Amino acid sequence: MPQRAATITSLPVAYEAVKAMEDMNFEAGEGYRVLAREALADVIEAEMEAQVDAWLEGVEREGGKDRRNGSYPRHFLTALGDIEIAVPRTRKFSAHGLLKAYARRGGDIDQIILQGFALGLSTRKVGEALLAILGRPVSPQTVSRVARTLDQAAEAFHRRKLKDVYQALVFDGVTLARKTGAGAVRRPVLVALGIHRDGRKEVIDYRLAASESAADWGRFLADLHRRGLTGQGLDMICADGGKGLIAALPDTYPGIPLQRCWAHKMRNILAKVRRPDQDAVKRAAHKVMNAETIAKARSAARVFADRFEAAYPAAVACLRDDLDDLLTCFIHKDQDMRKRVRTTNAIERRFKEVRRRTRPMGTFQDKTSMDRILFSIFTHENKSQGVSTLFPLTHNS
Numbered sequence: 001m002p003q004r005a006a007t008i009t010s011l012p013v014a015y016e017a018v019k020a021m022e023d024m025n026f027e028a029g030e031g032y033r034v035l036a037r038e039a040l041a042d043v044i045e046a047e048m049e050a051q052v053d054a055w056l057e058g059v060e061r062e063g064g065k066d067r068r069n070g071s072y073p074r075h076f077l078t079a080l081g082d083i084e085i086a087v088p089r090t091r092k093f094s095a096h097g098l099l100k101a102y103a104r105r106g107g108d109i110d111q112i113i114l115q116g117f118a119l120g121l122s123t124r125k126v127g128e129a130l131l132a133i134l135g136r137p138v139s140p141q142t143v144s145r146v147a148r149t150l151d152q153a154a155e156a157f158h159r160r161k162l163k164d165v166y167q168a169l170v171f172d173g174v175t176l177a178r179k180t181g182a183g184a185v186r187r188p189v190l191v192a193l194g195i196h197r198d199g200r201k202e203v204i205d206y207r208l209a210a211s212e213s214a215a216d217w218g219r220f221l222a223d224l225h226r227r228g229l230t231g232q233g234l235d236m237i238c239a240d241g242g243k244g245l246i247a248a249l250p251d252t253y254p255g256i257p258l259q260r261c262w263a264h265k266m267r268n269i270l271a272k273v274r275r276p277d278q279d280a281v282k283r284a285a286h287k288v289m290n291a292e293t294i295a296k297a298r299s300a301a302r303v304f305a306d307r308f309e310a311a312y313p314a315a316v317a318c319l320r321d322d323l324d325d326l327l328t329c330f331i332h333k334d335q336d337m338r339k340r341v342r343t344t345n346a347i348e349r350r351f352k353e354v355r356r357r358t359r360p361m362g363t364f365q366d367k368t369s370m371d372r373i374l375f376s377i378f379t380h381e382n383k384s385q386g387v388s389t390l391f392p393l394t395h396n397s
Contacts, residue, residue: 041083044076048088048095055093066090074099154375158205162228166194167337169204169231171221171249172240172261172344173212174351176370188212189374190220191347192229199336201346202387203378204229208370217248225252236328240264240344259328262289263343265319272315273308281308281315288319289342294330298323350381 052068059066071086076099087096173188188211192204205224209216225231231253238259239245249258266285273281284304291297301323305316319326329342340346354377 038083041085044085044098045088048085048098051095051098052088052090052093055095056090059092066092151372154371157375157379158207160227162204162224164228164230164232164234165196166202166204166234167197168195168236168238168259168341169193169229169234169253170195170238170341170344170347171217171245172347173209173217173242173245174347176351176354188216189351189370190217191350192220192224193344193347195340195346196387199340200385200387201340202382202385203347203350206374206378212242212244214244214247217242217245218251221248221252231256235331236341238341238344241268241322257328257331258325259341260322260325261342261344262326263345263348265322265326269315269318272318273312277311281312284308285319289326294327297327297330350378353377353381 056066056068067090069089069091071088074085074087074096076083076085085099087094087099089095170193171191172193173190175186175188188209189206190209190212191206194202194204196202205220207216207220207223209220234253234256236257236259237249237253238261239249240261241264246258249256266282269285270278270282284300284307287300288297288304291300301319305320309316326342329338332338332341354374
């Protein structure tokens with residue numbers, strides 16, 4: 001069923017989209033939580049400063065006297081964790097009362113900050129959402145500062161240094177839709193995933209690209225190499241089979257054995273077979289993929305060719321032409337390791353999670369919102385694998 005694009009045109013629509021994400025157990029990555037604590041502190045402190053300004057203006061209008069008297073620290077426990085707030089005060093007034101308002105609705109504020117920007121809402125829409133919670137306006141400058149703070153996490157993720165700690169690399173390009181001024185467009189996301197020697201999987205990085213051309217893949221691979229992913233110690237690279245990626249790999253990672261993705265190859269083979277015969281062809285191809293040894297795999301491939309050559313020569317050629325690259329995984333005697341490295345399914349499973357959690361949107365609002373949600377989900381998936389990619393960040397990172 002085609003997805004319906006949910007355009008955020010009003011605050012009720014924004015709340016509806018956020019609620020739908022909550023119902024699907026949307027979980028922001030820990031990178032967001034760290035920065036969201038900082039962002040929430042910014043929002044609260046800015047509102048407190050505005051309260052002190054309003055107090056002093058009122059005192060002056062009434063002919064009284066008062067002046068600022070610095071600030072004092074207060075710890076405030078939120079759904080995102082403990083944050084420290086600098087509470088401003090005057091000789092006669094303290095703005096600490098605002099903390100009580102936040103404490104009553106703190107969870108809602110956290111969700112608006114995290115999910116509003118992930119949904120691609122404008123600073124004005126997020127400000128409206130915070131206005132509904134606080135009962136007073138929040139300046140666009142404050143909301144913009146929150147947005148910049150959140151985006152620093154994704155930017156730092158893309159810039160961080162990398163290490164050669166993987167047994168295999170997996171590359172794939174997955175297409176997502178996002179909105180532009182001329183309507184929705186479909187653009188690929190290029191993804192690099194590393195498989196550790198203990199089997200854990202880690203999304204190393206991703207790039208929003210214009211295409212899956214050799215030039216776009218080449219730039220992405222070169223950036224990974226420059227940051228430290230040189231390919232030292234790799235057993236193999238698994239690729240989706242796209243011409244651009246296959247052409248770009250030797251320039252950055254020469255001499256590393258290539259494993260063609262069996263999942264993509266199976267789809268290509270079956271596309272050349274009439275539907276009534278697809279099950280038989282699929283079972284015969286699986287005997288090649290699941291063979292105990294490479295010798296038995298080659299034997300099963302010969303049986304496949306002999307059986308289907310007459311009826312489906314194109315399907316047989318599709319298997320035969322890339323057979324050597326399809327059997328690279330047999331350098332591993334362990335069957336479980338073979339299964340990990342013979343497909344790009346680990347990447348595609350993560351994009352299923354992206355689509356599941358963003359279904360209320362239909363399409364991403366823009367490139368920035370796409371980057372935010374991908375960063376959030378991928379870092380959460382990495383954490384669940386025990387390969388958290390946390391790094392220290394400050395407002396000046």
